[in-house]
Amino acid sequence: MSLLDVMGPVMVGPSSSHTLGSLRIARFVYKFIGGIPSRVRFVLHGSFAETWRGHGTDKALLAGIMGMSPQDERIRDAQEIAARSSLKYSFEFDDLGEVHANTVLIEAWRNGKKYRIMGSSIGGGEIRIVEINGVSCNISWEYHTLVVVIRDVPGSLERILREMSVNITNLYLRRISAVERLATAIIETDDEVPEEDRVKMRENKCVIECYYIGRD
Amino acid sequence: MKFSEFVARSKETGLPLPRVILEREEEKTGVPREKLRQYIGGMLETMLEEANKKYGKRQRTLTGMTGSNGYLMRKASPKMISSFNHTAMVAALSMAESNAAMGRVVACPTAGSCGVLSGILYSLWKLENASKEELIDAFIVAGGVGWVISRNATLSGAEGGCQAEIGSATAMAAAALTYYFSRDGMKCSHAAALALKSLMGLVCDPVGGFVEVPCVKRNGIATNIAIAAAEMALAGIESVIPFDEVVEAMRRVGRSLPESLRETGKGGIAATPTARRLVEKLREKNGLAMRQ
Ligand code: SF4
Numbered sequence: 324m325s326l327l328d329v330m331g332p333v334m335v336g337p338s339s340s341h342t343l344g345s346l347r348i349a350r351f352v353y354k355f356i357g358g359i360p361s362r363v364r365f366v367l368h369g370s371f372a373e374t375w376r377g378h379g380t381d382k383a384l385l386a387g388i389m390g391m392s393p394q395d396e397r398i399r400d401a402q403e404i405a406a407r408s409s410l411k412y413s414f415e416f417d418d419l420g421e422v423h424a425n426t427v428l429i430e431a432w433r434n435g436k437k438y439r440i441m442g443s444s445i446g447g448g449e450i451r452i453v454e455i456n457g458v459s460c461n462i463s464w465e466y467h468t469l470v471v472v473i474r475d476v477p478g479s480l481e482r483i484l485r486e487m488s489v490n491i492t493n494l495y496l497r498r499i500s501a502v503e504r505l506a507t508a509i510i511e512t513d514d515e516v517p518e519e520d521r522v523k524m525r526e527n528k529c530v531i532e533c534y535y536i537g538r539d
Numbered sequence: 540m541k542f543s544e545f546v547a548r549s550k551e552t553g554l555p556l557p558r559v560i561l562e563r564e565e566e567k568t569g570v571p572r573e574k575l576r577q578y579i580g581g582m583l584e585t586m587l588e589e590a591n592k593k594y595g596k597r598q599r600t601l602t603g604m605t606g607s608n609g610y611l612m613r614k615a616s617p618k619m620i621s622s623f624n625h626t627a628m629v630a631a632l633s634m635a636e637s638n639a640a641m642g643r644v645v646a647c648p649t650a651g652s653c654g655v656l657s658g659i660l661y662s663l664w665k666l667e668n669a670s671k672e673e674l675i676d677a678f679i680v681a682g683g684v685g686w687v688i689s690r691n692a693t694l695s696g697a698e699g700g701c702q703a704e705i706g707s708a709t710a711m712a713a714a715a716l717t718y719y720f721s722r723d724g725m726k727c728s729h730a731a732a733l734a735l736k737s738l739m740g741l742v743c744d745p746v747g748g749f750v751e752v753p754c755v756k757r758n759g760i761a762t763n764i765a766i767a768a769a770e771m772a773l774a775g776i777e778s779v780i781p782f783d784e785v786v787e788a789m790r791r792v793g794r795s796l797p798e799s800l801r802e803t804g805k806g807g808i809a810a811t812p813t814a815r816r817l818v819e820k821l822r823e824k825n826g827l828a829m830r831q
Contacts (some may be wrong), residue, residue, distance in 0.1 A: 324694075325568055326563075326575075329647070329648050329686045329689050330681075330682040330685070331645055333645050336750070337650055337751075338750050342641070373748070377602050377747060377748070377749040378749065379601055399641035446695055447695065448646075
């Protein structure tokens with residue numbers, strides 16, 4: 324924790340783990356899919372499921388998926404704002420298994436594609452994205468984050484890293500499917516990844532999909 | 540990181556305590572201290588602005604268990620406490636209620652305990668006519684106290700009980716007040732120690748797990764503990780046990796608290812018949828909990 328973390332942040336209440344953390348998970352999804360989805364399904368687990376409304380978790384999740392920032396006072400009106408928009412949403416409750424007590428699974432549909440992202444709010448507004456489209460991960464979103472689905476063939480990681488003009492802080496690689504020869508690379512950086520890098524990366528033959536989630 | 544190191548360094552170098560604290564953050568993060576100060580100034584402004592907006596107003600909180608405490612306190616004229624305390628209490632209750640109503644707060648050190656610092660800084664601003672720079676200095680000293688606690692113990696109720704949240708907030712507020720009136724780092728650390736010792740062992744027992752009961756009222760009352768601790772330190776009263784050791788003790792107490800007394804809503808006042816009844820009612824009314 325830095326001094327500034329202790330002295331802040333500026334946020335909309337009431338709870339850093341139930342409100343701020345859940346908003347950030349949904350906002351991560353909003354940025355990941357590149358905008359507001361046409362439809363979203365929130366599956367709440369554990370303590371999220373038990374106390375969701377009393378902590379405004381429902382409002383925070385909706386606000387986040389619509390791209391609101393944690394300081395936005397419209398969060399409390401998220402339902403009304405969503406109702407006026409074309410966003411379809413639902414809240415469900417389920418046991419998501421061996422995960423943190425404050426975990427939500429978000430299924431979102433946008434431009435004909437379905438995304439499935441699971442995140443946990445681990446306290447003090449900090450989050451971990453633990454699963455993206457079936458691939459487990461552990462993203463803190465403390466950095467600018469690139470999630471790149473690549474061909475799992477020799478040299479492909481090296482080739483995509485060549486497109487990066489900024490310093491890499493962390494790098495993880497996970498195989499998705501040995502049969503289809505796909506892997507997911509998660510790249511975290513301190514500095515913003517410039518648009519040109521991302522364009523080049525998307526054009527790279529080794530890259531199947533590329534998502535950029537800039538830090539707030 | 541120890542608070543005594545900040546105090547010693549300020550003494551050795553003759554630099555003001557807030558500057559020493561900021562330099563430490565600058566060393567750690569590489570962000571220049573002018574920038575840090577500017578950012579902190581922004582948070583302070585938000586804090587005062589919000590306190591001004593919500594001061595003594597009725598608010599609609601998420602569960603409805605609180606929402607008119609700031610209002611009632613403002614309407615009453617105090618019989619015993621000073622107007623400084625009274626203003627701090629109204630602001631603290633109002634900010635804690637604003638938090639429960641999904642208003643904007645500065646979560647210093649946490650959202651649930653955001654009223655304490657807001658309350659005393661608001662009083663300094665309104666009644667002492669403290670300048671923005673003086674308030675930033677006091678705020679940074681509070682931050683330094685909280686920072687030391689976060690490094691050596693915890694600021695989370697789920698980990699250490701309410702002593703870690705309201706207790707820490709009160710220690711921070713006591714140090715801020717003492718700095719404002721004395722600029723004396725040693726006195727600040729005594730004030731923080733006295734405050735934290737007074738709340739040592741305080742359990743986290745929110746009714747239904749929601750940050751309203753007892754949280755809101757604890758914010759209001761804690762401003763008085765902070766003011767009392769600061770008055771004592773300013774009078775020259777010293778804490779026999781140094782602040783850093785009190786923090787260590789608080790950490791150990793927190794670890795020995797059973798889980799039922801750490802934000803689970805299962806112990807303390809949360810386990811009383813009235814609390815159970817209230818939660819049951821909320822459940823029926825709002826579908827607050829879906830699991831039976
Ligand atoms: S009782 Fe628990 S939730 Fe309420 S203010 Fe204290 S630590 Fe926070």
